[in-house]
Amino acid sequence: MSGAEKIHVRVTEKTPLNALVTRFRFEPVDGGLLPTFSGGAHTVVEMKDGDITRLNPYSLMSDPYDQDAYTISVRRDDEGRGGSLFLHNQVDVGDELTISYPVNLFSLDLRAKKHLMIAGGIGITPFLSQIKQLDRAHGNWELHYACRSEALGSYVDYLTTTHPNDVNVYYDDQDQVIDLENLLDGQPLGTHIYVCGPKGMIDWVRGKAADLGWPREAVHYEEFLAPQPGKPFEVKLAISNKVVQVGEQESLLEAIERAGVDAPYLCRGGACGMCETRVIDYAGNFIHRDHWLEDDEHASGEKIMPCVSRFEGKTLVLDR
Amino acid sequence: MSKFEFPASIKSRPVYGTLEARPGKHHLMIADAEGAEAIMDIATPDLMAKTHIIFISRGTDYGDKLRALNPAIFYEGPSYAASVPRIQRVLQDAHMGLQVYLTGTEGLMGQAMREAVDAGIPHTAIQTEHRGSVARRMQCVHCKGITEDVETDPFVCAHCGLNLFVRDHYSRRLAAYQGVCIDAEDPGNVPEPKGIYE
Amino acid sequence: MTIQFNDETFRDDYSFHNSERAIKRFPFPFDKDSYMYAVNMEQHRGGPADSVYEKRFDVDEHYVSEMRDRAQVLADDPLRCQSLPHMTLAGWDVLELIMTCKAEDYPDLFELHRDGDRWRWINKPLGIDDTFTFLDETTLPYGPMEYITRQTQGDFAVLDQRDDNLWMDAGMVTTQADWSLDFDIGMNFFEWHAPVPLAHEKGIFVRALKFLLNIQQGAPARRLNWTMTVNPLLDTSPENYHKWGIQKTTLTPQNIGAKQHLRVELQTFFRLPRSNGLVFPIRCYLCAFQDLMTVPKWGRRLHRVIRDLPEELATYKGFIDNRPMMLDYLSQFDDGLPTSNGIWPDLETEPPLQK
Numbered sequence: 001m002s003g004a005e006k007i008h009v010r011v012t013e014k015t016p017l018n019a020l021v022t023r024f025r026f027e028p029v030d031g032g033l034l035p036t037f038s039g040g041a042h043t044v045v046e047m048k049d050g051d052i053t054r055l056n057p058y059s060l061m062s063d064p065y066d067q068d069a070y071t072i073s074v075r076r077d078d079e080g081r082g083g084s085l086f087l088h089n090q091v092d093v094g095d096e097l098t099i100s101y102p103v104n105l106f107s108l109d110l111r112a113k114k115h116l117m118i119a120g121g122i123g124i125t126p127f128l129s130q131i132k133q134l135d136r137a138h139g140n141w142e143l144h145y146a147c148r149s150e151a152l153g154s155y156v157d158y159l160t161t162t163h164p165n166d167v168n169v170y171y172d173d174q175d176q177v178i179d180l181e182n183l184l185d186g187q188p189l190g191t192h193i194y195v196c197g198p199k200g201m202i203d204w205v206r207g208k209a210a211d212l213g214w215p216r217e218a219v220h221y222e223e224f225l226a227p228q229p230g231k232p233f234e235v236k237l238a239i240s241n242k243v244v245q246v247g248e249q250e251s252l253l254e255a256i257e258r259a260g261v262d263a264p265y266l267c268r269g270g271a272c273g274m275c276e277t278r279v280i281d282y283a284g285n286f287i288h289r290d291h292w293l294e295d296d297e298h299a300s301g302e303k304i305m306p307c308v309s310r311f312e313g314k315t316l317v318l319d320r
Numbered sequence: 321m322s323k324f325e326f327p328a329s330i331k332s333r334p335v336y337g338t339l340e341a342r343p344g345k346h347h348l349m350i351a352d353a354e355g356a357e358a359i360m361d362i363a364t365p366d367l368m369a370k371t372h373i374i375f376i377s378r379g380t381d382y383g384d385k386l387r388a389l390n391p392a393i394f395y396e397g398p399s400y401a402a403s404v405p406r407i408q409r410v411l412q413d414a415h416m417g418l419q420v421y422l423t424g425t426e427g428l429m430g431q432a433m434r435e436a437v438d439a440g441i442p443h444t445a446i447q448t449e450h451r452g453s454v455a456r457r458m459q460c461v462h463c464k465g466i467t468e469d470v471e472t473d474p475f476v477c478a479h480c481g482l483n484l485f486v487r488d489h490y491s492r493r494l495a496a497y498q499g500v501c502i503d504a505e506d507p508g509n510v511p512e513p514k515g516i517y518e
Numbered sequence: 519m520t521i522q523f524n525d526e527t528f529r530d531d532y533s534f535h536n537s538e539r540a541i542k543r544f545p546f547p548f549d550k551d552s553y554m555y556a557v558n559m560e561q562h563r564g565g566p567a568d569s570v571y572e573k574r575f576d577v578d579e580h581y582v583s584e585m586r587d588r589a590q591v592l593a594d595d596p597l598r599c600q601s602l603p604h605m606t607l608a609g610w611d612v613l614e615l616i617m618t619c620k621a622e623d624y625p626d627l628f629e630l631h632r633d634g635d636r637w638r639w640i641n642k643p644l645g646i647d648d649t650f651t652f653l654d655e656t657t658l659p660y661g662p663m664e665y666i667t668r669q670t671q672g673d674f675a676v677l678d679q680r681d682d683n684l685w686m687d688a689g690m691v692t693t694q695a696d697w698s699l700d701f702d703i704g705m706n707f708f709e710w711h712a713p714v715p716l717a718h719e720k721g722i723f724v725r726a727l728k729f730l731l732n733i734q735q736g737a738p739a740r741r742l743n744w745t746m747t748v749n750p751l752l753d754t755s756p757e758n759y760h761k762w763g764i765q766k767t768t769l770t771p772q773n774i775g776a777k778q779h780l781r782v783e784l785q786t787f788f789r790l791p792r793s794n795g796l797v798f799p800i801r802c803y804l805c806a807f808q809d810l811m812t813v814p815k816w817g818r819r820l821h822r823v824i825r826d827l828p829e830e831l832a833t834y835k836g837f838i839d840n841r842p843m844m845l846d847y848l849s850q851f852d853d854g855l856p857t858s859n860g861i862w863p864d865l866e867t868e869p870p871l872q873k
Contacts, residue, residue, distance in 0.1 A: 005736035038794040110604040190440020213344030213417035215445030332712035504763030
């Protein structure tokens with residue numbers, strides 16, 4: 001069996017927050033208790049969209065110790081392959097869904113003397129659960145949160161009301177920018193940085209921290225990659241002896257699963273390494289999009305992460 | 321000759337590198353004896369202007385040479401133990417981005433690394449370069465006492481008197497290698513001591 | 519099934535003994551007639567009825583006496599139980615995991631009553647009935663990990679997960695196969711395994727770490743490991759090696775069947791939900807050679823495994839000097855017949871000794 005353990009839940013609230021983001025509340029169908037989790041964990045939500053089964057990861061934003069319900073916030077992506085659109089448009093209160101047990105690829109370093117959080121847009125969600133965890137442990141944290149505009153600032157009111165001294169908000173449309181150099185310069189020894197947001201923001205923070213001599217181990221980041229659509233291609237699965245067409249709107253991993261081949265996975269966002277697959281033969285170009293493989297592994301043509309990466313060319317043979 | 325080629329060993333044994341100047345606004349260099357040479361190898365006026373050197377001479381005369389590099393702050397102490405309160409005080413006020421350089425004997429590097437790690441710097445971000453004596457700081461696994469500057473294997477625990485053999489298993493937290501009783505299964509049968517790397 | 523707890527010792531007069539039932543459920547670690555390291559992990563989701571795999575935390579006839587021995591070890595040397603400051607939350611995770619599992623799996627022995635953060639824990643075999651506040655250390659007599667592992671058989675390594683590695687940052691270690699928590703605490707996965715020969719070169723630890731990092735909530739795993747111990751001594755620590763090492767020289771052809779014990783570790787691995795750490799319970803089972811030989815399949819197999827084991831492993835496991843005497847003894851129970859696959863005794867299907 002692939003992926004984490006499964007939980008059957010019912011949608012008990014669907015709350016639009018602004019023009020782009022909607023919050024969903026899940027409660028267990030059997031009326032039992034949900035597993036606790038650690039701040040920064042995500043769940044993978046299964047969506048049956050016609051013939052296609054989509055599995056998208058979303059950060060859990062509720063109190064990690066609340067076992068009655070989980071909440072997630074979903075940003076509508078009109079350009080994407082439809083997972084977020086499905087949740088926004090097709091899922092309503094009362095519907096049942098299957099989600100995975102919590103998995104954490106973005107956990108707090110509990111040794112930190114201070115936690116410095118930097119969020120961009122919907123990247124705020126893992127911090128909401130981390131803040132609840134830290135508050136209970138009297139942790140030392142501060143948040144810097146960049147949003148496009150006041151209207152799109154999810155949870156700004158909640159955060160600034162509950163933690164007026166620890167939360168700093170920046171609005172792009174008011175030309176407010178995090179003064180990163182000054183922020184990073186002068187943090188006490190033992191501070192850890194956590195950044196979640198668009199790729200550009202993550203690269204900016206990691207680069208600036210490295211320039212200022214911050215150790216790599218003190219800079220944590222999470223970027224969930226949604227699989228991107230692309231040109232259709234054909235893949236041969238050597239072990240199961242199947243040839244599968246990968247459609248424009250599905251990922252390589254989804255196509256493998258559609259063919260009835262059980263392939264391991266966990267995050268489905270290019271981060272965890274579970275779906276790493278050996279390439280037996282190929283003629284063409286890989287479109288690697290994961291964070292897992294090293295550059296030389298990408299260049300080697302020997303491995304691919306089928307959850308987010310694609311292929312363009314004549315022949316691709318995988319060890320599945 | 322202050323450099324020594326350590327033989328390959330197990331994965332808990334520390335591996336020392338060669339110091340290099342890294343970007344950063346503040347630099348802390350802690351050295352003993354021949355470690356001074358490793359500092360001199362990377363010293364530039366720019367780097368020294370941002371550097372605090374803490375040096376324990378252990379009977380060598382490198383102090384004046386280091387002072388001549390014109391570091392921002394220079395301190396020469398009579399022993400590592402005497403410098404510990406100063407090291408702790410410097411780390412207490414330091415900020416992320418501080419670059420730490422340790423060089424000299426294993427005992428000095430290991431103990432100073434422990435201070436830096438406790439202050440919040442990951443051990444992998446701390447540079448080290450071995451120079452000088454290859455004597456080891458040993459913990460007796462039986463009585464927990466530390467014997468400094470052990471040069472032979474086996475050796476006698478300075479605390480409980482057991483005959484201990486020298487393992488390559490190393491604890492960063494203790495800044496020491498492990499010593500284990502060598503004649504437990506045959507009391508009194510203790511091989512002739514020889515140099516650790518002989 | 520009701521458990522009759524033995525009154526026995528693991529030191530001095532060594533009155534430890536296995537009942538017939540305990541012998542039959544002993545976790546014999548060899549699934550074929552030879553042994554080499556492998557990442558022999560499998561899911562830990564139950565097993566045959568009354569086997570050591572059946573419950574998440576096996577409780578057996580040695581429970582009460584083992585806990586008495588642990589208390590004695592800790593009184594002699596409190597450094598056997600340590601937790602670095604950031605591991606307190608993981609300690610609560612361990613307490614929650616063990617209490618909920620034991621109360622569900624052994625309702626006749628253990629009870630857990632939860633009213634919000636107010637918890638009442640009843641441990642009938644040890645006569646404990648405590649009420650405390652979950653996540654409030656001041657309401658327990660020890661830290662949470664120490665409190666619950668003083669009531670649970672096996673050693674416990676509690677691991678922090680960060681920087682794509684596992685760090686042994688807390689533990690309760692009083693029944694170990696010759697490694698020191700006090701020395702190893704704070705090390706990463708490769709460092710604390712550094713003294714193990716051959717396995718690094720075979721890439722065993724790289725693969726094992728990758729597997730462990732991906733262990734998920736609700737999906738624990740397990741494996742068996744083994745070594746040899748003369749006398750049923752639980753506390754074979756390096757700390758006390760200068761005291762117990764001499765016992766290895768007391769074997770004779772006459773006493774080896776009773777004195778020489780196969781020591782098996784049932785290692786399990788659980789993700790800890792609140793801290794995202796892992797707990798690694800290492801449960802020690804001891805069985806005298808003469809008791810193992812009552813199972814014909816195990817007699818045949820143990821002889822072949824010990825005979826063919828690489829010298830480095832026999833040295834590392836500390837029985838290279840005694841191996842010839844062991845083989846003299848074990849060969850009496852090997853008639854050369856083939857053995858069935860797997861670790862189970864297969865008493866109904868395997869033939870009795872043919873000599």
